[in-house]
Amino acid sequence: MKPVKIAMMGMTHGHTRKYYQTLLDNQKLDWVASCAQDAEAKKTYELYKTGVPCYLDPEEMYRKHPDIEAIVIASANDRHFEQVKWCAEKGIHILSMKIPTFDMKEYDEMIALCDKAGVVCQIELEMHYNSVVRRLKKLIADGAIGKIKSFQATNITLSPVWAFPWQGDPKSSFGSVVPLKAGDPRFRGGALCDHPHIFDLIRHLTGSSFDYIYAEVAPNLRDGLKVEDMLMAVGKMKDGTAFLFDPSWSRLEEKLKVPGPGWERFPKRMEVNVTITGDKGMISCDCFGPNVYHNGAPNDRYTVQYTYFDEWIGLIDEFVACIREHKTPLINLKWHKETIQAMLGCYESIQSGKIAKVGGK
Amino acid sequence: MNIKKMNKSLDFLREKYGAAKGEITIKDGHCYVGATPLLPGRMERKIVELKKMTENGTLEGVSTLRFASFAPKGADIEGMLAKELDLAAYLGASDVVRVMAVANGLAINVLAKLANDVNVSVEIGAGLPKGAEPYDRHEIIAKRGVACDQTVDTHTKHESIRCWGADGMEEFTDVDTELFGLSYDEIWNVRAAFALLQKRADAKVWKAAWAKATKAAKLAFAADKSKAAKTIAVKKGLDTNQSIKVAEVR
Numbered sequence: 258m259k260p261v262k263i264a265m266m267g268m269t270h271g272h273t274r275k276y277y278q279t280l281l282d283n284q285k286l287d288w289v290a291s292c293a294q295d296a297e298a299k300k301t302y303e304l305y306k307t308g309v310p311c312y313l314d315p316e317e318m319y320r321k322h323p324d325i326e327a328i329v330i331a332s333a334n335d336r337h338f339e340q341v342k343w344c345a346e347k348g349i350h351i352l353s354m355k356i357p358t359f360d361m362k363e364y365d366e367m368i369a370l371c372d373k374a375g376v377v378c379q380i381e382l383e384m385h386y387n388s389v390v391r392r393l394k395k396l397i398a399d400g401a402i403g404k405i406k407s408f409q410a411t412n413i414t415l416s417p418v419w420a421f422p423w424q425g426d427p428k429s430s431f432g433s434v435v436p437l438k439a440g441d442p443r444f445r446g447g448a449l450c451d452h453p454h455i456f457d458l459i460r461h462l463t464g465s466s467f468d469y470i471y472a473e474v475a476p477n478l479r480d481g482l483k484v485e486d487m488l489m490a491v492g493k494m495k496d497g498t499a500f501l502f503d504p505s506w507s508r509l510e511e512k513l514k515v516p517g518p519g520w521e522r523f524p525k526r527m528e529v530n531v532t533i534t535g536d537k538g539m540i541s542c543d544c545f546g547p548n549v550y551h552n553g554a555p556n557d558r559y560t561v562q563y564t565y566f567d568e569w570i571g572l573i574d575e576f577v578a579c580i581r582e583h584k585t586p587l588i589n590l591k592w593h594k595e596t597i598q599a600m601l602g603c604y605e606s607i608q609s610g611k612i613a614k615v616g617g618k
Numbered sequence: 619m620n621i622k623k624m625n626k627s628l629d630f631l632r633e634k635y636g637a638a639k640g641e642i643t644i645k646d647g648h649c650y651v652g653a654t655p656l657l658p659g660r661m662e663r664k665i666v667e668l669k670k671m672t673e674n675g676t677l678e679g680v681s682t683l684r685f686a687s688f689a690p691k692g693a694d695i696e697g698m699l700a701k702e703l704d705l706a707a708y709l710g711a712s713d714v715v716r717v718m719a720v721a722n723g724l725a726i727n728v729l730a731k732l733a734n735d736v737n738v739s740v741e742i743g744a745g746l747p748k749g750a751e752p753y754d755r756h757e758i759i760a761k762r763g764v765a766c767d768q769t770v771d772t773h774t775k776h777e778s779i780r781c782w783g784a785d786g787m788e789e790f791t792d793v794d795t796e797l798f799g800l801s802y803d804e805i806w807n808v809r810a811a812f813a814l815l816q817k818r819a820d821a822k823v824w825k826a827a828w829a830k831a832t833k834a835a836k837l838a839f840a841a842d843k844s845k846a847a848k849t850i851a852v853k854k855g856l857d858t859n860q861s862i863k864v865a866e867v868r
Contacts, residue, residue: 549765
C-alpha cells in the first residue's frame with residue numbers, strides 16, 4: 258500500500274502532540290509537513306523535534322507539498338469550518354478534532370462539502386481504539402450484564418486553558434459568545450466542549466439515541482475563567498437507559514504553558530470511568546489504567562503516571578484504511594452529529610433550567 | 619502461552635512496522651528468539667515508566683528496591699526470582715553482586731545488593747490457587763521520591779474492568795490494543811521479540827543479562843542452604859542494564 262502523504266494543521270489543539278509518535282512510526286504514512294496557526298504554536302511544535310518542516314501559511318505548505326493527501330486539523334474549534342472547507346476544496350482527506358463545530362448550520366455544510374469532494378472526514382474520538390473500551394464493548398455485546406439499564410460516566414480532567422488558551426475563550430471554543438444562563442457571568446465553551454467521549458460512548462454501547470438531557474453548572478473552581486469548568490448532566494436514552502455524566506475540569510493543575518511533568522495538582526490528571534448497571538449484572542471500568550505512581554519531581558506530589566496511550570495507533574490505522582479502501586470511518590461527521598446535539602442539549606438545559614430534547618425533537 | 623498465536627501477532631507487527639524475520643520458541647517455560655532469551659519484564663509498560671523515572675530526574679538518589687511476585691501453585695519460583703533480579707539490575711542500573719535468601723517450600727525471601735550499593739528485597743511466592751492471576755509489585759525508594767507500579771494504600775491489583783455477571787465477578791486488564799486477545803505474558807513476550815527483531819533490544823545484552831539473573835537466582839537458593847550470603851563478581855564490559863527505546867505518547 259502506498260503511504261498516505263499526511264500533514265498537520267493548526268498545532269494549537271491539546272491533542273496535537275499525541276499524533277507525533279504515530280505519524281512518524283506508521284509505515285502507511287509519510288508525514289511531510291505541518292502548518293502552525295502562529296509563531297508561538299510553531300515554537301512549541303519545534304520543542305518536540307519531529308524533523309518535519311513547519312509552515313505558518315497553509316497555502317505555502319500546499320505549494321511546497323502539493324501531494325498532501327490528508328491533514329490532521331489540530332486547531333481551535335472556531336477554525337475548523339474554514340479549514341475543513343480548505344481541505345475539501347483541494348480534495349484532501351480530513352482527520353478532525355473531536356468538536357468539528359457547535360454551529361449546526363456549519364456542521365451540515367461540512368457534511369455537504371465533504372460529500373461533494375468525496376473526501377474522508379474522520380472525527381478524532383480516540384477512546385474507541387483504547388483496549389479497555391474494546392473489552393467493554395465486547396462484554397456488553399456478549400451480554401455479560403444483560404440489557405443496559407443505567408450508565409454513569411466521568412470524563413474529568415485538569416483544565417488545559419493555560420497551555421491552550423483558546424479552550425477558555427468562548428468564541429474560539431464554542432464558536433460564538435453565548436452566556437450560560439441569565440445572571441451568570443460565564444459563557445458556553447468550557448469543560449463540556451472538551452469532553453464529548455462519554456456522550457458518544459453511550460450511543461455505541463446501548464445502540465440507542467438520546468431522548469432528553471438535563472444539566473447543571475456548579476461554581477467554577479478557577480477564578481477568572483470566562484467559561485464553565487464544573488457541570489453534570491442526567492438524562493434518558495430512547496431505549497430507557499438512564500445516564501449520569503460528569504464532563505468537568507474538576508482536577509486542578511499548574512498553569513504550565515507546555516504540558517509536562519508536574520502539570521497535575523490532583524494526582525490523576527485525567528479519568529474516564531464508567532459504571533454500567535444491566536438487568537443481569539454490573540460493570541465498573543477505568544479506561545485509563547493500570548498506571549504507575551510516584552511522588553518525585555518536579556513537585557514531589559503523589560502522581561498517577563499513565564503508561565502508554567496507544568489509542569492513536571488504531572485511530573490513524575482506521576483513517577489510513579478509510580482513505581485507501583474507500584471506507585467510512587466509525588466516527589464520521591453524520592454519526593457524530595447527534596453527539597454534538599446532545600452536548601448542545603446540555604447548554605440549552607443549563608440556560609432554560611429544564612430538560613432539553615436532543616436534536617430539538 | 620499460545621506460541622502459535624504469539625508468532626502470528628509478531629508477524630503482524632513485523633509486517634506493519636518492519637523488522638527482521640524471526641519466531642518465538644519456548645524452552646523450559648521461557649521464551650526465546652533463536653538463542654536469545656526474551657526479557658518480557660523489561661518491556662512491560664509499567665517497568666518502562668519506572669525505568670524512565672530513574673533516568674529523567676523524577677526520582678533522584680535511588681536507595682532501595684522492594685519487589686514482590688506471587689503466582690499460582692506449581693510456578694517455577696527460581697524462574698520468577700530470576701525475572702525479578704533482572705528487573706532489579708535493570709531498574710537499579712547496576713548488577714547484582716550479593717544475595718542472601720531464606721526459602722521455605724513454595725516461597726523465598728531474598729535480600730540482594732547491587733554494585734552501586736542499592737539494596738533489593740524480593741518476595742517470591744507460589745501459593746496462589748491454581749488459575750489465579752499472578753500479582754507483582756515494584757517499588758523504588760529514592761532520596762527524592764518513591765515510585766511504585768501498585769497504588770498506595772491498597773494491596774489489591776488495579777484492574778481496568780470488574781464485571782459482576784451471572785457467573786460472579788470477573789476482572790479484565792487490557793494493555794495493548796494492537797495485541798488485543800493475547801494474555802498479559804503473551805503480549806510482553808511478543809513485544810520483547812519485536813524489540814529484538816527491530817534491533818531496539820540488543821541480543822548480546824539480553825543473553826548476558828539473563829545469564830546474570832539466572833545465576834543470581836541459583837545463588838539465592840544456595841545462600842539459603844548455606845545460611846550465608848553469596849557474592850557475584852562483576853564483569854567489566856557490556857552494560858546490560860541500558861534502557862530500550864519505546865514509543866512515547868504524552
